[in-house]
Ligand SMILES: *[C@@H]1O[C@H](CO)[C@@H](O)[C@H](O)[C@H]1NC(C)=O
């Protein structure tokens with residue numbers, strides 16, 4: 001157990017640890033109906049006047065609610081030899097086949113300290129259950145320390161506990177560069193580079209891990225694929241693009257490339273899988289990936305409509321003329337018309353369209369859609 005609540009000014013501290021409310025079917029139906037009504041009312045209020053603070057926040061469906069109060073880690077068996085480790089808002093996969101284990105991602109919630117209290121150091125022996133590994137593979141999903149920042153801690157732990165084990169570290173060139181250039185030395189540099197052709201990590205005839213660069217969030221995010229086998233259905237781990245049940249936080253999870261962001265969904269959907277493991281929030285499935293892709297496309301469409309809908313009159317009403325009024329503070333301010341008048345009008349128009357359509361389908365849409373609209377508008381202007 002973690003003793004204190006970690007400070008969470010974090011990028012993706014969206015939270016997790018669901019005690020998903022299980023409802024019996026009759027109760028479930030009426031709870032669902034009453035939720036839909038409340039949700040629809042909140043959406044209509046926001047859409048009709050986005051600046052009306054009394055509208056409040058659009059509620060999240062009971063089945064999607066996640067809480068931050070459970071700070072212990074959890075270990076869940078997804079299929080024979082494949083465990084999902086979850087701590088606070090982050091996921092790690094732990095794979096075991098005989099005396100060989102593979103770990104995918106080493107989270108360090110932004111703002112947290114690296115300590116031997118890390119739950120992962122207790123989860124690894126639990127999965128090993130007395131077995132002494134002869135080989136450990138450590139895989140980095142992408143080049144962000146909040147997902148790989150406890151790698152050195154785990155590496156040192158493995159070295160101490162299992163001195164005879166061979167440890168291999170897998171990552172892309174982008175991740176290696178991040179680690180090389182970082183001052184904090186939180187992570188061990190990868191010694192197996194996953195390049196454009198991808199790589200396969202073979203653990204047993206029924207358990208292998210295919211790694212392919214598909215980007216979408218950073219330049220070189222890995223799509224981690226455990227194909228279906230006699231041991232169970234296919235599993236995909238793909239971090240920080242799809243957030244099952246929720247709209248992505250922060251401008252499409254600060255994607256560097258919206259086109260690639262959308263395309264990465266397609267590249268996940270090409271695979272045969274039942275279980276989708278995101279970087280954050282609970283597990284998902286194919287439907288969550290499809291919905292996330294539809295959402296992104298829909299925001300792009302809304303951004304196009306928004307650009308076409310903003311009128312000159314709206315810009316005049318919003319004070320665009322102040323840029324040429326010698327008595328106004330904005331006089332001659334080159335940025336004012338774009339940054340303070342046009343873009344906000346476009347964002348609000350796009351926001352209304354998106355929230356009306358998605359507010360009750362994906363949690364948090366009302367909180368994040370302005371950021372998505374900004375990214376989509378930017379993309380239309382300079383990249384499409
Ligand atoms: C703000 O929303 C409330 C409902 O929550 C509504 O009664 C009120 O008329 C709205 N105000 C404006 C200015 O739209």
Ligand SMILES: *[C@@H]1O[C@H](CO)[C@@H](O)[C@H](O)[C@H]1NC(C)=O
Nearest residue numbers: 017019066067068069070071
């Ligand atoms: C977390 O909070 C939720 C909502 O208040 C509650 O239902 C749940 O039991 C709490 N979980 C823990 C582990 O305290």
Ligand SMILES: *[C@@H]1O[C@H](CO)[C@@H](O)[C@H](O)[C@H]1NC(C)=O
Nearest residue numbers: 114115116117153156157160
């Ligand atoms: C964890 O414990 C080991 C062994 O006692 C120690 O060498 C190491 O410095 C500790 N690491 C941290 C981050 O406290």
Ligand SMILES: *[C@@H]1O[C@H](CO)[C@@H](O)[C@H](O)[C@H]1NC(C)=O
Nearest residue numbers: 077125126127128129130131
């Ligand atoms: C751990 O190993 C013991 C025997 O050494 C076995 O009885 C038990 O089922 C194992 N637990 C798991 C979770 O595999």
Ligand SMILES: *[C@@H]1O[C@H](CO)[C@@H](O)[C@H](O)[C@H]1NC(C)=O
Nearest residue numbers: 063245274284285286287288
């Ligand atoms: C995915 O899970 C949702 C429940 O979260 C379910 O309604 C849906 O049918 C599932 N889709 C697939 C393809 O299994």
